[in-house]
Amino acid sequence: MPPVSGPQGSRTALVTWAVIFAILFVTSAIFAIYFYADSTKAHEREDLMRKRYADVVTEADLQSEAVAALKEARQNQPEGSQINAQMPLFTVSLAQRDELAHTIGGPSVTNPAVALDRAKAALAAASNAGKAAQVTVPATDNLANALSTMANTVNAKVKQVADLQGQLDQAKKDNAAQAAQFEQQRQEMAKTLESIRAEQQKAITDVASYQQSKDQSVQQIQSTFENDKKQAQDQLNAANVQMAELNRQLAAANQKIETLQAKFADKRVNTEAPIVRHPDGHILRLVSRDSVYIDIGAAESVTPGLTFEVYDKNDGIPPAGDPTNDDNLPKGKASIEVIRVGQGSSECRITRTTLGTQLQQGDLIANLVFDPNVKYNFVVYGDFDMDRNGVATPQDADIIKRLITQWGGKLMDQVNVDTDFVVLGKEPVLPTFTKDELQDPFNQKKLADAQAALDAYTKVRDTARDLHIPIVNQNRFLSLIGYFDQAKR
Numbered sequence: 001m002p003p004v005s006g007p008q009g010s011r012t013a014l015v016t017w018a019v020i021f022a023i024l025f026v027t028s029a030i031f032a033i034y035f036y037a038d039s040t041k042a043h044e045r046e047d048l049m050r051k052r053y054a055d056v057v058t059e060a061d062l063q064s065e066a067v068a069a070l071k072e073a074r075q076n077q078p079e080g081s082q083i084n085a086q087m088p089l090f091t092v093s094l095a096q097r098d099e100l101a102h103t104i105g106g107p108s109v110t111n112p113a114v115a116l117d118r119a120k121a122a123l124a125a126a127s128n129a130g131k132a133a134q135v136t137v138p139a140t141d142n143l144a145n146a147l148s149t150m151a152n153t154v155n156a157k158v159k160q161v162a163d164l165q166g167q168l169d170q171a172k173k174d175n176a177a178q179a180a181q182f183e184q185q186r187q188e189m190a191k192t193l194e195s196i197r198a199e200q201q202k203a204i205t206d207v208a209s210y211q212q213s214k215d216q217s218v219q220q221i222q223s224t225f226e227n228d229k230k231q232a233q234d235q236l237n238a239a240n241v242q243m244a245e246l247n248r249q250l251a252a253a254n255q256k257i258e259t260l261q262a263k264f265a266d267k268r269v270n271t272e273a274p275i276v277r278h279p280d281g282h283i284l285r286l287v288s289r290d291s292v293y294i295d296i297g298a299a300e301s302v303t304p305g306l307t308f309e310v311y312d313k314n315d316g317i318p319p320a321g322d323p324t325n326d327d328n329l330p331k332g333k334a335s336i337e338v339i340r341v342g343q344g345s346s347e348c349r350i351t352r353t354t355l356g357t358q359l360q361q362g363d364l365i366a367n368l369v370f371d372p373n374v375k376y377n378f379v380v381y382g383d384f385d386m387d388r389n390g391v392a393t394p395q396d397a398d399i400i401k402r403l404i405t406q407w408g409g410k411l412m413d414q415v416n417v418d419t420d421f422v423v424l425g426k427e428p429v430l431p432t433f434t435k436d437e438l439q440d441p442f443n444q445k446k447l448a449d450a451q452a453a454l455d456a457y458t459k460v461r462d463t464a465r466d467l468h469i470p471i472v473n474q475n476r477f478l479s480l481i482g483y484f485d486q487a488k489r
Contacts, residue, residue, distance in 0.1 A: 057090075070096075126150055279317060279364035280308065280371065286359060290350050294365055297342045300372040304341060306407055307351070308365035309482035310334040317366050320480060323424060323471040333357040335482040336365070352485045368421070368472075368480035369409040377410045377418055381460045382425025384474050386487050392426040400474070403483065415463045422464040422471045428453040 061067065070089040073096065077083045083095050097112055105115035126146050136149075281296040296302050311317045311332040318330045334357070336348040350359075369376065384396035400423055401411055412419055430450050433443050464471050478484040 122146075279311070279366045281365045282313070283310065283359060283361055283363040283365065284345055285361060287347070292336060292348050292350065292359060293345050294336075294338075294348055295345055296372070297344045297346045299344055301408065302338055302341050302346050303407075304338050306338045306367065306370060307482035307486065308336050308338075308348070308367050308370075309479060310336060310359060311364040311366065312357075313360065313362045313364055317364060320470060320472050320476055323473045323476060326473070326475050329475055329479045329484075331479050331484065332482075333363065334359055335485060337482075337486070351482075365482075366480070367407060367482060368477065369404050369407040370481075371408065375408055375410050376420040377412050378404050378421050378423060379412045379415050379419050379460070379464075380404070380423045380425075382427075382457055384425045386474070388488060397425060399487070400477065403481065407481070415460055415467065415469065417467060419464070419467070419469050422460065422469055423477050424457070424461060424471055424473055426474075428457055430454060 067089060070092045074083055074085055074087055074089065074092045077085075081095070081099060083092050087095065101112045101115035105118045123146050281294045281300070284293040284295040286292050294308070309330075309332040317332075318328075321328050321330060331354065333354050334350055335352040337351050338346045338348050340347040353359075369378075380397055380400050382397065383392035383394050384400060385392040386396040386399050404411060404423075415422060428450055431443075431447060433447060437443050438447070461471065472480065475484065478487050
């Protein structure tokens with residue numbers, strides 16, 4: 001009977017497989033332990049490497065453009081550079097640093113700090129030198145900018161030197177040409193001088209000959225001159241005698257004229273006395289604050305519009321005063337204007353009153369022009385300023401003339417023995433010009449016209465004074481006719 005492989009065979013297989021699995025497990029465990037230990041060592045080495053290079057470069061730096069630039073420099077070495085394709089990138093950067101230090105500080109400089117110090121010192125020196133040359137060199141760590149500025153400055157100075165050298169060369173040429181011209185002129189002048197000296201010598205000889213030949217003529221002329229001088233002296237003495245006689249006759253004639261003028265002045269009608277002693281009328285009655293009656297009317301030729309100055313009955317009418325100024329104008333207590341005329345009296349309105357005065361019955365009234373019995377002759381001359389704005393014009397003289405003719409006076413063209421009053425305007429003023437301004441013909445004519453106007457004005461005034469004719473200026477005339485305030489309207 002064959003052996004039965006039942007549970008016993010299965011157990012053997014199971015043990016076998018268990019042994020196999022145990023061997024595999026142990027093997028796997030061994031491999032796991034080995035790889036774990038190897039992985040741990042790898043991580044430790046990696047951490048050590050990371051710590052070792054962390055101070056040198058970071059992961060971000062490895063991906064930066066600087067690393068790419070180092071690779072490019074290693075791949076394409078500049079001419080004369082010590083960099084080669086087998087160098088590590090760090091060595092490439094060190095080589096670039098050394099080359100830059102050599103470029104800045106010189107072949108002997110290997111330390112970058114020394115090169116940096118030399119660069120800063122060079123920048124400071126360049127900045128100080130630029131100040132002396134009036135060039136702004138930036139004293140910063142930008143060595144390239146400073147070198148560029150210095151280069152541009154040097155180029156500009158070179159160009160300036162070239163321009164100045166060109167100008168100097170041209171000036172030398174011009175000086176040489178001018179010197180040659182001066183030398184030519186000197187030679188010509190020397191020739192001219194020689195010619196002049198020859199002519200001068202000839203002239204001296206001719207003058208000596210002429211002098212000798214004319215001595216006798218001079219003596220003859222002197223003799224003739226003495227005779228003529230004696231005759232002229234005789235004629236002069238006779239003329240002096242005749243002139244003395246004429247001066248005597250002129251003095252006698254002037255004395256006779258003065259005597260006649262004095263006699264004639266005594267016979268002239270005294271035109272100032274009636275102003276002072278004889279009023280034209282009186283205040284007849286006070287109607288109101290603004291109205292009065294006077295004791296003259298149509299019988300005395302009073303007309304509406306006629307004005308009078310009112311004076312105190314006790315003080316009388318003052319004199320005309322100094323015609324050259326406006327001091328102490330002959331103003332009265334009031335000014336009045338005729339508004340209605342009766343046969344023997346007239347109603348007047350009061351146009352002005354003097355502060356602190358009061359009109360009374362019997363107060364005197366007067367108007368320089370008006371006189372029912374006499375028509376006075378007036379000469380009005382000059383420019384007048386009726387509105388008193390500081391500008392005298394010939395047109396305002398027509399207002400004075402109209403008032404005179406309107407109130408019975410007569411106008412004359414010039415001053416003579418028949419003139420009773422002279423009314424003078426403002427004295428003409430001569431303009432002042434500098435010597436340069438007088439070169440202008442317009443200014444010359446202006447000055448000549450002003451001088452002529454002043455001479456004519458002075459002549460009228462002096463003639464009136466010589467003939468003892470009263471003279472009044474504008475404001476005294478207006479005050480004496482009671483029209484001072486109305487003239488401004």
